[in-house]
Amino acid sequence: MTKLMKLLFITLIVVSVSGCTAIHSTINATGRNIAAFLRTPRKIENKITDPYLPAARLAVLWIGHATVLIQIDDKIILTDPNLMNTVGQFSKRLVEPGIDPENLPELSAVLISHMHIDHLSPASIDLICEKIHQLLIPQGGMVYIPDFAFSIDELAEWQTWEKDGLRITAVPAVHNGWRYGLDGAWMKTSFTGYLIEYNGIKVHFAGDTAYDRDLFIRIGERFPDIDLTLVPVAPIHPREYSKARHTDPAEAIQIFQDLKADFLTPIHFDTFAESADTLGEAVSILRKEISAKGLADNQVVILEHGEQYTYLRQEPSQVAGN
Amino acid sequence: MLKYKRILQNGIPGFLLLITVYTAPSLAQDNAPQISPTWLWGAAQLVPSPQWVTKDPGLRFGLRWQVTPVLYSFGLNHRVNRWRFLVVEPLARQNGSLEFYISPEYLDLGHSAKDHWLVRGGLRAYFPIYRYGEYVSGSFSPAIYSYQDKQGISYEAGVYFFFGILGFQATYAPALETGRWIFTIRLRYF
Numbered sequence: 001m002t003k004l005m006k007l008l009f010i011t012l013i014v015v016s017v018s019g020c021t022a023i024h025s026t027i028n029a030t031g032r033n034i035a036a037f038l039r040t041p042r043k044i045e046n047k048i049t050d051p052y053l054p055a056a057r058l059a060v061l062w063i064g065h066a067t068v069l070i071q072i073d074d075k076i077i078l079t080d081p082n083l084m085n086t087v088g089q090f091s092k093r094l095v096e097p098g099i100d101p102e103n104l105p106e107l108s109a110v111l112i113s114h115m116h117i118d119h120l121s122p123a124s125i126d127l128i129c130e131k132i133h134q135l136l137i138p139q140g141g142m143v144y145i146p147d148f149a150f151s152i153d154e155l156a157e158w159q160t161w162e163k164d165g166l167r168i169t170a171v172p173a174v175h176n177g178w179r180y181g182l183d184g185a186w187m188k189t190s191f192t193g194y195l196i197e198y199n200g201i202k203v204h205f206a207g208d209t210a211y212d213r214d215l216f217i218r219i220g221e222r223f224p225d226i227d228l229t230l231v232p233v234a235p236i237h238p239r240e241y242s243k244a245r246h247t248d249p250a251e252a253i254q255i256f257q258d259l260k261a262d263f264l265t266p267i268h269f270d271t272f273a274e275s276a277d278t279l280g281e282a283v284s285i286l287r288k289e290i291s292a293k294g295l296a297d298n299q300v301v302i303l304e305h306g307e308q309y310t311y312l313r314q315e316p317s318q319v320a321g322n
Numbered sequence: 323m324l325k326y327k328r329i330l331q332n333g334i335p336g337f338l339l340l341i342t343v344y345t346a347p348s349l350a351q352d353n354a355p356q357i358s359p360t361w362l363w364g365a366a367q368l369v370p371s372p373q374w375v376t377k378d379p380g381l382r383f384g385l386r387w388q389v390t391p392v393l394y395s396f397g398l399n400h401r402v403n404r405w406r407f408l409v410v411e412p413l414a415r416q417n418g419s420l421e422f423y424i425s426p427e428y429l430d431l432g433h434s435a436k437d438h439w440l441v442r443g444g445l446r447a448y449f450p451i452y453r454y455g456e457y458v459s460g461s462f463s464p465a466i467y468s469y470q471d472k473q474g475i476s477y478e479a480g481v482y483f484f485f486g487i488l489g490f491q492a493t494y495a496p497a498l499e500t501g502r503w504i505f506t507i508r509l510r511y512f
Contacts, residue, residue, distance in 0.1 A: 089457060089484060123453040143355050143402045144413055146454055152399070180412055180485060182512050185360045 098306030113207025114191035232268030235275030416455030
């Protein structure tokens with residue numbers, strides 16, 4: 001055995017018994033990712049082919065990860081579109097996207113929360129570019145958005161974009177704006193959450209964020225009566241690394257309560273093999289937290305990939321009038 | 323040799339002037355990120371790319387470093403500044419660009435320093451092949467090299483993966499007696 005092999009062997013033994021959570025988590029994540037590359041993404045049976053619901057005032061279809069199709073009356077908004085089979089060739093998709101791209105309706109706005117490769121996928125945008133009317137990105141993010149035919153605007157913190165009654169405001173998040181790592185030195189502003197308003201309905205999309213009590217209380221005060229918040233619940237592990245970047249299920253519920261929103265729907269879990277979490281772990285912990293906090297069953301709506309849920313419906317007379 | 327010096331003295335500055343005039347509107351944009359070299363960037367540039375040079379018979383090992391004094395990206399959004407100096411993001415480079423580069427190279431040939439060190443400078447055109455070049459991109463580059471007190475022209479082609487971090491380059495230098503072909507596994511981060 002060469003010296004190098006001996007060193008590698010000893011290192012592995014030390015790592016195995018050291019209890020170093022971060023290294024364990026990295027090894028676990030790598031192992032899961034390699035295993036996932038050998039499998040095809042899980043199929044979704046009976047995918048929705050026409051997601052527009054005439055009777056809905058507020059409906060959401062979870063496509064997977066942070067990709068969410070939001071319908072508020074006649075406006076359709078898509079968040080962080082990622083329809084690829086991998087995240088930048090590194091992390092394999094575990095479940096196929098919850099809708100086929102050709103079945104997406106015309107999109108009033110597409111929101112990009114930050115530049116990470118699992119949230120900004122130019123190839124995914126390319127797939128659906130003919131349906132996009134407006135792309136909104138955080139301040140400083142234009143440098144990673146190639147030229148497209150549709151309108152693209154950067155939003156600074158608290159800046160609002162508005163068209164035909166649809167108002168979208170960039171709200172603070174606790175994350176980072178780099179795409180390749182080293183660019184974190186200058187990509188200091190290119191991450192955000194969004195607050196979507198239309199016809200009196202308000203939806204908060206948290207993007208990727210860590211928990212900051214004051215910040216979310218401030219958002220709740222500035223935008224009272226939020227109907228729905230979409231908050232990430234993973235990656236959970238390794239917590240000592242993730243805590244500064246990602247909310248876990250307990251923190252997601254805390255954001256929901258700080259905002260005083262009516263509904264919470266968790267996102268950003270069980271879609272790509274990109275963390276050390278086990279499948280179903282985030283939802284399992286979330287259910288325990290819901291129970292521990294004494295929340296009502298219908299306050300936290302946990303969607304399956306490809307599942308669509310209507311939070312608010314039109315009055316029957318309005319439907320008849322449509 | 324004089325011919326190559328003239329190309330260096332007139333051709334490259336002339337070319338850069340042409341690009342400057344063509345792209346002047348984008349220089350006026352004020353929303354360019356404040357990119358500047360960092361210690362981490364400097365450390366990343368010190369990582370050499372392994373390469374193998376042909377020497378009859380067989381191959382000899384070598385190492386290659388590369389620096390980009392200036393690059394113009396065709397692949398960035400027209401609303402941002404497309405010029406880059408030294409520090410170049412993968413999308414800016416791999417999604418279509420033209421870069422002026424300088425490359426010192428160590429070759430395991432001969433016994434003296436002048437046998438070991440080759441320097442080349444050239445213009446490299448990158449073009450995206452798949453997914454905005456972040457997944458797969460290609461390049462072509464004519465360059466002028468200096469080796470053992472002689473200058474000549476070389477031609478290089480490359481293909482790149484994983485945001486341009488991993489690439490394979492093949493260089494053909496027709497005038498070199500030894501080292502006519504150089505095969506490089508290019509490792510580059512920014």
